[in-house]
Amino acid sequence: MRFTLIKDIKQDVGMKSVLSGLLIFTILYIIVDYFVKQSGFGVSPESVALTLFGNPDEFLDPMSPSSFLEFAHIEIFFIMMILLTLSAVYIRMSNKRIHSILIVNIATLGALVSLVALGGAYYFHEGFVGVYVVGSFVWRSLAFYMSVYSLWRLHFATSL
Amino acid sequence: MLYFLVFSFLLLLSGVLLFEEKLGFSREGVLSYYLGDEERFTQPKSVAGILKIVLPHVFTFGLFVMVILHFLVFTKVKKTKKFQTIVYLSFATAFSELFSPLFIVNGFEFFAYVKIASFFTFEFLILYVSWLLFKSIVYD
Numbered sequence: 063m064r065f066t067l068i069k070d071i072k073q074d075v076g077m078k079s080v081l082s083g084l085l086i087f088t089i090l091y092i093i094v095d096y097f098v099k100q101s102g103f104g105v106s107p108e109s110v111a112l113t114l115f116g117n118p119d120e121f122l123d124p125m126s127p128s129s130f131l132e133f134a135h136i137e138i139f140f141i142m143m144i145l146l147t148l149s150a151v152y153i154r155m156s157n158k159r160i161h162s163i164l165i166v167n168i169a170t171l172g173a174l175v176s177l178v179a180l181g182g183a184y185y186f187h188e189g190f191v192g193v194y195v196v197g198s199f200v201w202r203s204l205a206f207y208m209s210v211y212s213l214w215r216l217h218f219a220t221s222l
Numbered sequence: 223m224l225y226f227l228v229f230s231f232l233l234l235l236s237g238v239l240l241f242e243e244k245l246g247f248s249r250e251g252v253l254s255y256y257l258g259d260e261e262r263f264t265q266p267k268s269v270a271g272i273l274k275i276v277l278p279h280v281f282t283f284g285l286f287v288m289v290i291l292h293f294l295v296f297t298k299v300k301k302t303k304k305f306q307t308i309v310y311l312s313f314a315t316a317f318s319e320l321f322s323p324l325f326i327v328n329g330f331e332f333f334a335y336v337k338i339a340s341f342f343t344f345e346f347l348i349l350y351v352s353w354l355l356f357k358s359i360v361y362d
Contacts, residue, residue, distance in 0.1 A: 128243045135236040139282060142229035146289070170225045177232055 071154075071216065078216060081151060085213045088148055092206050103133070105198075111191045114184055130184050134177070141173045141201070148208050155212040157219070165204055172200030223293065223359060227352045230290060234345055241341060252334040256326045272323045283316040290351055297358040308351060315344040 071077055096105065104110040116124035125133075149166045156162035176197025183190035241247070245255045258266035291309055299305050318340040325333035 128240070131236055131240040131243055135233070135240055138229060138233045138236055139286070142226065142233065143285070143289075145229075146226055174225070174228060174232075 081216055085209050089209045092202055107192050107195050110195060111188060134180060138177055145170055145173060148205055152208040152212050155215040169201045169204035172197045176201060227356055230352055234348055247338060249334045252337055253331060256323050267327055269327060276320050279320055287312050287316060293355050299354055308347060312347050315340045319344055
C-alpha cells in the first residue's frame, strides 16, 4: 500500500489513476454484489430466511450445511479484503481524521456483526436474520460512501 | 489491524467447519470424499474437478498469507529466524494442502494424511501469527 507514503497523490499521475481504478472497481463490486444477492441469497429478512430455511409449503429445500459454509467462507474473505484495502485508501484520502476513523469502525463492526449473525441465524435462531440484514446494509452503504468520497477527494480536493 | 485478525479468525473457523462437513478429519473421510463412496452415493473426484477448487484457492491463499505475514514486518519478530521459518512453512503447508488431493486421486492414499496434517499445520500457523500480531498490538 505504497500510496499511504506518497506526500501528494494528486501530483503522482500513476498512483492517482491506479487508485481511481481500484475505487471504481470497488463501487462496481458493491453494486453488482447487491444485485447478485437480490436475485439469489436475498437482501430482505424474508428472502434471506427463505433461502436459509426453505419453505415446505412451496417445496423449497433449506440451504445445505456445506453450501452455507461455502457461502459464509467466501463472504468472509471478500468482505475482509475489501474493507482492508478500502479503509486504507479512505483514511489516506480523508481530511477529517476522527470522522474517517468513526466511519471505518462502524463499517467494519457492521460487517463483523452481519457475518456472526449469519452463522447465528443458520445454527441457533432465525431471529438473527434481521441482524444480518441490518449489518449488511450498514457496511455496504458505508463502503459505498467511502469509495465515492475517496474518488471525489482524489479528483476534486485541492491537496491530499 | 485488530479487525483484520477477527476476520482471519472467522475465515479459519469457517474453513475448519467446511473441512469437517465435507471431508471429515479422518483418513477414511478424506479418501471417501476424493475417491467416492458407494454407501454415500458419491462419485470420485476428477483431476479437473480438483483443479476447479484449487484455482481460486491458489490466488486467495497466496494473497491472504502475504497480507497477514507482511504485518509481522512491523513487529519484533521481523529480526528473528522464526520469521523466515513461519513464512516458508506457511506457503509450503498451503501448497501441500491444495495439491495433495491430486496425489490421492492418482492412487497415493497416503496423501490423505498429508492433506489433514498440512491443513492443521496451516491453520495453526495462521493462528500463531495472529497471536504474535495481537501480542505486538497490546504490549509493544
